[in-house]
Amino acid sequence: MSITKSQVLNALSYVNDPDLGKDLVTLKMIENIQIEGNSVRFLLVLTTPACPMKEQMKQACINAIHHLIDKNIEVQIDFGSQVTSRRQDNGQILPNVKNIIAIASGKGGVGKSTVAVNLAVGLAQKGAKVGLIDADIYGPSIPIMFDLQGQRPQVAEINGKHKIIPIEKYGVKTLSIGFLADQTQAVVWRGPMVSSALRQFVTDTEWGNLDYLIIDLPPGTGDIHLTLVQTVPVTGAIVVTTPQLVSKADVVKAVGMFQIPQINVPIIGFVENMSWFTPPELPDKKYYLFGKDGGKQLATLYEVPLLGQIPIVEKVRAGGDEGKPIVLDTQSPVAQSFDQFIQNTAQQIAIRNANIAPTSKVNITE
Template identity: 40%
Template structure:
């Protein structure tokens, strides 16, 4: 019959895909024990590693079933809120289970700054498909071109596209630290540091999470990432008005939010609701970005075709009393750069869209009082 020592030796070969560290060392696989012909282990994964749960469980099961006399494997799952509880990278406690600040019953949640981060700016949209992630990624790169130390938090959990746009899809971030002090190391690309759910799951793996799990991963992306010293972190929010927006608004002080829309009414209607939500929560709205303001054909760059209408962003800004920050045209280089993994502000800096992103970054820096 196998021994517990043999079980631990078998499990010691299971490693984290990013850091290469053993799961036992990380504390993600715990308490191996033998009960007759059954081997029992406990998985205690932090929220940022929940996407690896099925793979880890499968590999652990296979390793244990190869032991002499083991016919069955039982896997116990710890609640993610209790797993991987951590302090902020500075070492200061950040509340119960390491997921952010707590507050007294009946009191509003206490917002807590991210250690080492100067400003947090969110990019939001009322609906999907308006180019929100394109705006967030290019804004982050344009801010970095101003000499700022920039982070990008891709909080669009259900549609994480930032890794593709920044050329790091398929790579896995490292985990550093021990036990309760484990943190993710951001991926470095295009002059910025970024984290994304897209770095933690397979390309075709859907994220099917309820609100509490979603809240947990966003808080861990805020407080259990080794951001280092950053002048600004840009947060790419999921579209709509829901748990992710509420979690971010309650967790961390924000310099403001940018609302992205297209000129057409079906986009404007949702953008109005999203903008109103942030105003009701007391989050400053820096302004509106109208994306896809018109199409510039490559064979006639002097022309602009308003295929989605015109003036919608200006009307929304006027009726809500916020600035119109930019009107960004749609050009072929935008698509090519996004698919190619280097944003258009880097690959085609003289294009109309890239110049628009550069001007947007300058306005945001002034409005959010980001020190240069």
């Protein structure tokens, strides 16, 4: 039997990317087809290294080749990824950053920083290039959560300009006001100083090539949020909530800010944190300490995906306090909850990039 490349491409043109609704050939996701006797090998280039559809797509490709060419062909698929982007700002701000993702919440203390850190480290573990900005100028968390207290970033002269070099740990490039200023100073800063600090994190920092730049925001809506959307085109926002519906009014306000027509940042989805507690000695029990499914209900209300539900686990808090994010402990069950959230998030960002127009930087006349 002699198999040809065009037969393979023809068969694969019947396989759709389930998220993007187009076939793999049209989407240019097939590369490097090699045929040797009875075996076919090719590279399937996914839209993110954290793609949850990998196995499903692999099986669909094998089936298509078996059905449309010959059922005895041995198929070998290599995976690669090319994270998609939707930027249109002429590449002036962070030209080599593909996606800028804000992590927001209505209320404080719901787990934004925990979610941001584990998302960043988890994406990096899967092979993505990731940056993380701690935009909480008054209450930075990242130095502790990365065990980087007391570290100072380097400054280098690049093309005649002084640039801050982010600190790298766990495969993530990160920057926090906690690395630059004494905390007792930053707490007395007024709005304009806070905004200018955040602008420096974006414009005066050498981020290099990134697939995802995650921004850990302070709670609620305020100057920092406005500065962010005025400084960079935010690809999308992830809203963190507990299941407690008392906090619903705050969430409505936080979501409302991203949705006002002048800002217009898409909501990638909700993540429900502290969803339930399972005592280690009773692994089949779930206690819904803060109510049940509040995040799920909000996601339904706003018609956006629920990206994940993360239980309350002592190791998550300990990981934060010790500077070892829980996703590094890949065997722990809660790391698997985070993993699902991370894959869903990467998938929804790819869908957003395929379907929604680029976000513009906001111009607000004061």
